[in-house]
Amino acid sequence: MAKALHTLCASEAQECILRGDFTVEAYAQALLDRVAARDSEVHAWATLDPIHVLEQARRLDRIPKGQRGPLHGFVIGVKDVINTKDFPTKHNSPLHxxxxxxxxxxxxxILRANGALIMGKTRTTEYAVVAVTPGTKNPHDPSRSPGGSSSGSAAAVADYQVPIGLGTQTIGSIMRPSSFNGVYGFKPTWxxxxxxxxxxxxxxxxxxxxxTREPRDLRKLSDVFGLKDDDEAPRRGEMIIPGQKFAILRPPMWKNAGPGTVAAMERAGQILRDAGAMVDEITLPSDFDNVLELQTDVxxxxxxxxxxxxxxxxxxxMSRELVAAAAGIQGGTLRRTFLRSxxxxxALxxxxxxxxxGYAAIIAPSSVDVAPVTDTWTGDPQFNGMWTGLHTPAINVPGFAGQGDMPVGVTLVSGRYRDEHLLQVAASVGPLFTHLAILNLVA
Amino acid sequence: MAKALHTLCASEAQECILRGDFTVEAYAQALLDRVAARDSEVHAWATLDPIHVLEQARRLDRIPKGQRGPLHGFVIGVKDVINTKDFPTKHNSPLHxxxxxxxxxxxxxILRANGALIMGKTRTTEYAVVAVTPGTKNPHDPSRSPGGSSSGSAAAVADYQVPIGLGTQTIGSIMRPSSFNGVYGFKPTWxxxxxxxxxxxxxxxxxxxxxTREPRDLRKLSDVFGLKDDDEAPRRGEMIIPGQKFAILRPPMWKNAGPGTVAAMERAGQILRDAGAMVDEITLPSDFDNVLELQTDVxxxxxxxxxxxxxxxxxxxMSRELVAAAAGIQGGTLRRTFLRSxxxxxALxxxxxxxxxGYAAIIAPSSVDVAPVTDTWTGDPQFNGMWTGLHTPAINVPGFAGQGDMPVGVTLVSGRYRDEHLLQVAASVGPLFTHLAILNLVA
Known part of the structure; x- marks a missing residue:
């Protein structure tokens, strides 16, 4: 039996569309049907206009085959702090x-110019700042946090309502919800x-x-932004794992890791060793001890x-939480403290x-544990902030499971501007890490 | 005889308005009259709507005295790469x-919320990137460059068409036009x-x-943005110059300085010595030799x-120049070169x-020389880029003159987040530096 249209990843759907199996319109309709069936439970969307989506789809279908962009038929949900010309951007703020x-x-x-279809705006916490969820539920278990601030994008992708979500990260707003919802999350080099x-x-x-749900979608998305490493990245296919060297990194604050994350890190190391890779267990030089404080000061x-x-x-x-966040380091801390940080x-x-x-990738925790049981909190980003501050590319690779069979991921990290390389690594190790958690949903 | 309204600086005009000497409407009308009389020669404005200006003015006049903001009646021209809700932002690009x-x-x-009146949009080079003037003429001599990319703001302020212009600087787009047009230009800490x-x-x-034409306007503008130094800045009035220590800095590439700039730097040092200050002549450690290349790589x-x-x-x-600029360091230079820079x-x-x-301020050149004779070129920013890259506050202080009695300024620099301090220094040394050039205009 053919897979239901809404379960295809964007690259698969595009192949079918280009082959003439179905139209962009039919594909978009299948996604809209999925939204109609599910979003009253998941609450992933802030703004969605089916008529406009289908209009865009028909416009794409009318483009002659030779003129279709590399992202033709890629359907994308846009976090509601990213401006769009056809949908308002509400920032989950009464002001907007x-x-x-x-x-x-x-x-x-750039996405549109390359053939993408913007499906609508996904829910975010207030200005992507506060740690209160926007009402989005984790599709794996609605009693648990969807993460944040890119809550809607992560949940919509995990719930097969859209194959691609756009996110933004300032501490851990792509990595954490990706881990909680069991999807790939890619934060390119700053x-x-x-x-x-x-x-x-x-x-x-x-x-x-x-x-996304598949690493190859990440690669196609990155290509239209010209993410090119200096060194030739491994060929488009998979990296040969045997002989590669990985590092399992226990970052500062590792003592706070919960059992799901501890097990995922151990399992990731074991899977790679079993596949023939060398795996070092590393900690960072003491220069990095306060990296999270530095990131927080900034x-x-x-x-x-x-x-x-x-x-x-x-x-x-402004909510009380936003007022507090916007007060920043006023009231005591000096600007010279900020400058020092x-x-x-x-320098780090x-x-x-x-x-x-020295490594194919560093493997680090994506979240403290599986998504916590909570109606309001987006969860703890303490393992994410350092990679944001250090400007490295980072990819959450899903596939592990913890308490309640909830998904939990690990973060692959490489040095700055080794994005192509890291995407190749993710495409290679992702299938090895795959766990049934994400497939358990009735898709 | 009372000064003509359009020649007042913003703080003077505000004092008169608050005293009831004239209304914001009358003041705005005087500025509009000046624009009508002069801008067919200067070409400082991209968009200006007198009816809307007067509507805003009347709205400000209706605000009860106790509720007026700290910038009540400050009239401001906005560089046309800065978005405004009431005027389009055209970026001097056919696309917009x-x-x-x-x-x-x-x-x-923030300016509006504090009582400012936005007069219109001032001309900019294409996206504030290319070095081709937007048709703006230097009001001191229309055969000479107005500088850029903040060409219209600098020319409009120098020509008494508006007391305040907003600018943006990525290399030298505030400092250079300020020097060429004989106005104060303030680039706060990044x-x-x-x-x-x-x-x-x-x-x-x-x-x-x-x-601006006066340093005290800079101070009032900065205050509404919360620019506060860690250390208590000198009292609002003037700094006592005798006993202060200044540095005259001959930066890398100093050999390219023209006679106007060489003379301005010498004269600045002499004026400060005569006023009782200590003045060191300094060069930078060799670590800074390539600071301009680093800034350019970035x-x-x-x-x-x-x-x-x-x-x-x-x-x-896109113009040919913009295409070339946007091609950046592609085609040869590696991303790791960029990262190193x-x-x-x-680190610098x-x-x-x-x-x-160690100094009350460092005094550095603002431009290679006075504005060059050219219909098209915005001039050379080679003495400005380092301060942009180093994130320091910098203020162009006008008052000197070179070839053709054209204005030329010097740049005062302090360390990051010593903005209040630097504004105080500018307010104190500015009057000492004042030369008749700026007053030569038939105002």
């Missing part, structure tokens, strides 16, 4: 509920893809990225600069590139 | 000539004021700033990331803060 549409973000414009047109939180930390300062606008112009629309974090980046260069 | 208005940039929203909502060119270099890489959008979606709308530049920032901490 009636906003007009704005110009497409740079990322969205500013290798422009974040222009997405809400600014912290200019030196904000990172644009993708969530964030708290930078967030206060940009949210000076909302604090000045629309304070009554800003410079110290910068090259050092991390050097460490990573 | 018919754009709808967008949401106010963060800077503009990201101390959010650049959200202005065209991104290079996220780690783009800096938002102001142009720019060329980052510009290529963000302009991947225009290159992908609207290549036929990115990290090396980061703290070092520069240390050097600057």
């Amino acid at each position: 509920q009636d906003d007009p549409t704005l110009m497409d973000a740079t990322s969205v414009a 500013n290798s893809i422009s974040s222009e047109g997405q809400k600014v939180t912290s200019p030196t930390l904000d990172t644009f990225g993708f969530m 964030l708290r300062h930078e967030i206060q600069v940009v949210f000076h606008r909302e604090s000045t112009c629309a304070r009554d629309t 800003f410079d110290a974090l910068a 980046r090259g050092q991390m590139d050097g460490i990573a260069s | 000539q018919d754009d709808p208005t967008l949401m106010d940039a963060t800077s503009v929203a 990201n101390s004021i959010s650049s959200e909502g202005q065209k991104v060119t290079s996220p780690t270099l783009d800096t938002f700033g102001f142009m 720019l060329r890489h980052e510009i290529q990331v963000v302009f991947h959008r225009e290159s992908t979606c609207a290549r036929d709308t 990115f990290d090396a530049l980061a 920032r703290g070092q520069m803060d240390g050097i600057a901490s």
